[in-house]
Amino acid sequence: MASITLENLAHSYHAQPITDSDFALKAVNHEWEDGRAYALLGPSGCGKTTLLNIMSGLLQPTRGRILFGDTDVTHLSTAERNIAQVFQFPVVYDTMTVGQNLAFPLRNRGMEAGYIADRVTRIAEMIGLEQHLTKKARGLTADLKQKISLGRGVVREDVNAILFDEPLTVIDPHMKWELRTQLKSLHREFGHTMVYVTHDQTEALTFADEVVVMHDGRVVQIGTPQELFETPAHVFVGYFIGSPGMNFIPVTLDGRQAIAEGGAIDLLQDFENPGGDIVLGIRPEFVRLSRDTGLPIEVKQVRDAGRHKFISAVLFGSEINIVADAGTEIAAEMTKVVFDPSKISVFCNDWRINAGSPQTAKVGAS
Amino acid sequence: MEKTVNQRAWILVLPVVLLVAFSSVIPMMTVVNYSFQDSFRGNDFFWVGLEWYSELLRSERLWDALGRQLLFSFIILLIEIPLGILIALSMPKKGWLASLCLVLIALPLLIPYNVVGTIWQIFGRSDIGLLGRVLIDLGFSYNYAQNAFDAWATVIAMDVWHWTSLVALLSYAGLRSIPSAYYQAAKIDQASRWSVFRYIELPKLRGVLIIAVLLRFMDSFMIYTEPFVLTGGGPGNATTFLSIDLVKMALGQFDLGPAAAFSLMYFLVILLISYVFYTVMISIDKDETKQ
Numbered sequence: 271m272a273s274i275t276l277e278n279l280a281h282s283y284h285a286q287p288i289t290d291s292d293f294a295l296k297a298v299n300h301e302w303e304d305g306r307a308y309a310l311l312g313p314s315g316c317g318k319t320t321l322l323n324i325m326s327g328l329l330q331p332t333r334g335r336i337l338f339g340d341t342d343v344t345h346l347s348t349a350e351r352n353i354a355q356v357f358q359f360p361v362v363y364d365t366m367t368v369g370q371n372l373a374f375p376l377r378n379r380g381m382e383a384g385y386i387a388d389r390v391t392r393i394a395e396m397i398g399l400e401q402h403l404t405k406k407a408r409g410l411t412a413d414l415k416q417k418i419s420l421g422r423g424v425v426r427e428d429v430n431a432i433l434f435d436e437p438l439t440v441i442d443p444h445m446k447w448e449l450r451t452q453l454k455s456l457h458r459e460f461g462h463t464m465v466y467v468t469h470d471q472t473e474a475l476t477f478a479d480e481v482v483v484m485h486d487g488r489v490v491q492i493g494t495p496q497e498l499f500e501t502p503a504h505v506f507v508g509y510f511i512g513s514p515g516m517n518f519i520p521v522t523l524d525g526r527q528a529i530a531e532g533g534a535i536d537l538l539q540d541f542e543n544p545g546g547d548i549v550l551g552i553r554p555e556f557v558r559l560s561r562d563t564g565l566p567i568e569v570k571q572v573r574d575a576g577r578h579k580f581i582s583a584v585l586f587g588s589e590i591n592i593v594a595d596a597g598t599e600i601a602a603e604m605t606k607v608v609f610d611p612s613k614i615s616v617f618c619n620d621w622r623i624n625a626g627s628p629q630t631a632k633v634g635a636s
Numbered sequence: 637m638e639k640t641v642n643q644r645a646w647i648l649v650l651p652v653v654l655l656v657a658f659s660s661v662i663p664m665m666t667v668v669n670y671s672f673q674d675s676f677r678g679n680d681f682f683w684v685g686l687e688w689y690s691e692l693l694r695s696e697r698l699w700d701a702l703g704r705q706l707l708f709s710f711i712i713l714l715i716e717i718p719l720g721i722l723i724a725l726s727m728p729k730k731g732w733l734a735s736l737c738l739v740l741i742a743l744p745l746l747i748p749y750n751v752v753g754t755i756w757q758i759f760g761r762s763d764i765g766l767l768g769r770v771l772i773d774l775g776f777s778y779n780y781a782q783n784a785f786d787a788w789a790t791v792i793a794m795d796v797w798h799w800t801s802l803v804a805l806l807s808y809a810g811l812r813s814i815p816s817a818y819y820q821a822a823k824i825d826q827a828s829r830w831s832v833f834r835y836i837e838l839p840k841l842r843g844v845l846i847i848a849v850l851l852r853f854m855d856s857f858m859i860y861t862e863p864f865v866l867t868g869g870g871p872g873n874a875t876t877f878l879s880i881d882l883v884k885m886a887l888g889q890f891d892l893g894p895a896a897a898f899s900l901m902y903f904l905v906i907l908l909i910s911y912v913f914y915t916v917m918i919s920i921d922k923d924e925t926k927q
Contacts, residue, residue, distance in 0.1 A: 328820050349826040357817040363835040374835075375825040408839075422825060 720803025
C-alpha cells in the first residue's frame with residue numbers, strides 16, 4: 271500500500287487540446303494519503319470518472335505525473351499498479367461460480383491453490399457471500415453481484431488502493447445502506463486507500479474521511495464533510511452540498527458591513543473589499559425568521575417534513591430557503607429574516623475569501 | 637350476463653386465412669395427398685396408403701443422402717462458427733476501417749446463390765479456373781468433377797466462403813454490445829487474452845451464437861442451388877444432398893408420390909432437429925440463469 275500523488279495531472283479527450291475548455295480534467299495536484307477513505311464528489315460530467323480512470327491506469331493522462339509512494343506509475347499498466355476497481359454496473363464472470371469469481375484475480379497471479387481457497391473463504395465471510403460461493407454468478411441480484419465485484423478487489427492482499435466508480439447506482443435503496451456500512455467496515459479491517467466516486471452527497475459524506483469536490487474539470491475543495499458544510503471554498507460547493515443548498519445574496523462590501531439592495535448585514539469582520547463580484551453565502555440552517563429585526567422578507571411556502579420545516583421565501587426578488595427545527599414557531603407577522611453572522615461565507619468571483627487575507631482562497635485553489 | 641354473439645370477427649380474419657391457405661396450407665395438403673397415391677400417365681391416381689413411406693424408409697438412397705447431408709451440415713458448422721467468431725474478434729472496433737470491413741464481409745451474403753455456384757464452378761475448373769489451375773500447377777491432382785473428395789472440399793469451401801460472413805456479423809454485433817467495464821475489470825484482474833475470451837466474450841456471445849448455429853444448420857440442411865450448379869450432385873452421387881435428390885426424384889423421374897413422401901419426411905426432420913437444437917440450447921440458458 272502506498273500514498274497516491276497527483277502532479278499537475280490534466281486530461282483531454284481531444285487529440286490537440288488548446289484552450290482550457292478542451293480539458294475534461296484541469297491540472298490537479300493532490301496527495302491521497304495511505305489508508306484513508308476519500309470520496310470524489312461532483313455532478314455528472316465534472317471529470318471525476320476521468321480522474322479515477324487515470325489513477326487506475328485505464329486512461330493515460332495528457333499531462334502530469336501520478337506517483338504511488340515514490341514510484342512514477344504514469345505509464346504503468348493497470349495490473350502493474352496493483353489497483354482494484356469497482357464499476358458502476360456490476361461486472362461478474364457469468365459462467366463462473368461466486369467462488370471462482372473471487373479466486374480469479376489470484377489464479378491469474380499464479381497463487382497456490384491452498385492459499386486461494388483460504389483467502390476466498392475469508393473474504394466471502396467478510397462480505398456476506400459465504401452461502402453463495404458455489405452458485406453461478408449470473409443469476410444473482412445486483413447487490414450480490416456488486417459484492418462479488420468488490421470481493422475480487424479486496425481478495426488481493428497487496429492491493430494499493432480500491433477505486434469505486436459510483437458503485438451503488440444500480441442497487442436497491444434498502445441495500446445501499448447495508449453495502450455502504452460493509453464498505454466502511456472493510457476499510458477499517460484492511461486499511462486500504464479507498465477512493466469513491468459519486469454524485470450523491472449523502473454517499474460521499476457518510477463514506478469518506480475526506481471529500482474532494484469537483485466542478486467543471488477542477489478540484490474546487492478538499493475537506494471533511496464538516497468543512498465542506500461550514501466553510502465552502504467555492505460557490506459550487508455551497509450550492510452542491512446540503513439539501514437545500516446554500517443561499518446566495520449579491521452584495522457590496524463596506525467595511526464590516528455587506529450592503530444588499532436596501533439593507534445592511536453585519537459581518538463581524540472587515541473583508542477589505544477586494545473588488546469583483548461579491549456574494550454572501552448562508553446555509554438555510556443558519557437563517558432565522560424574526561418579527562422585528564433583520565431584512566424584509568416575503569414567505570411563500572412552509573413545508574413540514576417531520577424533523578424539519580422547510581420555508582421558501584423571497585428576499586430582494588430572489589428566492590431563499592430556510593430550514594428550521596420542527597418545534598420552531600412560525601407566525602404570519604414574521605416578515606424579517608436574520609442571518610447567523612458567524613456562519614456567513616463571503617465569495618469573490620465565486621471563490622471564498624477570508625477576512626484579513628482576501629485573495630488566499632482564490633490563489634490556493636486555482 | 638349474456639354473451640353477445642358477433643360473427644364479424646370471421647370477416648376480419650378472412651384475408652389472413654385465405655392468404656395462408658393459398659400460400660401454404662393448400663400446396664402442403666396437395667403434397668400430403670400425392671404422398672399417399674401413385675400416378676400413371678401423369679393424371680391417373682390411385683391410393684397406395686403408406687407404401688411410399690415404408691419404401692423410402694427402406695431405401696438406401698434416402699439414408700445415404702441423409703448421411704451426406706448431416707455430415708455436410710456438421711462440417712460447415714464446425715468450420716463456420718469458430719471462423720466467424722475469429723473474424724469478428726479480429727475486426728477493428730471503430731473508425732472507417734471498421735465500416736469498410738463490415739461492407740467487405742457482407743459482400744458474399746449479397747450474391748445470389750446460383751451466382752455463387754457459378755463463381756466457384758469457374759474458379760475451381762482445372763483447365764481455366766484460377767483455383768483449379770493453380771492447384772494443379774502446384775502439383776496437386778485436383779478435379780471436383782471427377783474426384784469425390786475434391787468435390788466435397790469445393791462445396792464446403794464455397795459454403796464457408798458464402799456464409800461465414802453471417803456468423804462473423806452476428807458475432808461482431810454481439811461483441812460490440814459488451815460494456816467496456818468488463819474489459820477493464822479483466823485488465824485489473826490480470827486476465828489473459830484467452831481468459832477474456834473464455835469468461836467474458838464467449839458467455840456474452842451465447843445468445844447470438846444460438847441464432848447463428850440454428851440459422852446455419854437449417855440453411856445448410858436445405859442447401860440446393862450452389863452444389864447443384866457446381867457439381868450437379870456428382871461425381872456419382874457424392875454431393876447429392878437431400879434436396880438435390882428430391883428434385884431428381886420429383887422432376888427428373890416425375891415420381892410424384894415418393895417425392896411427396898420424401899418432402900414431408902425431409903420437412904419433419906428439419907423441424908425436429910431445429911426444435912431439439914433450440915430446446916436444448918434454451919434450456920441450458922435457463923438452467924444457468926436460475927441457479
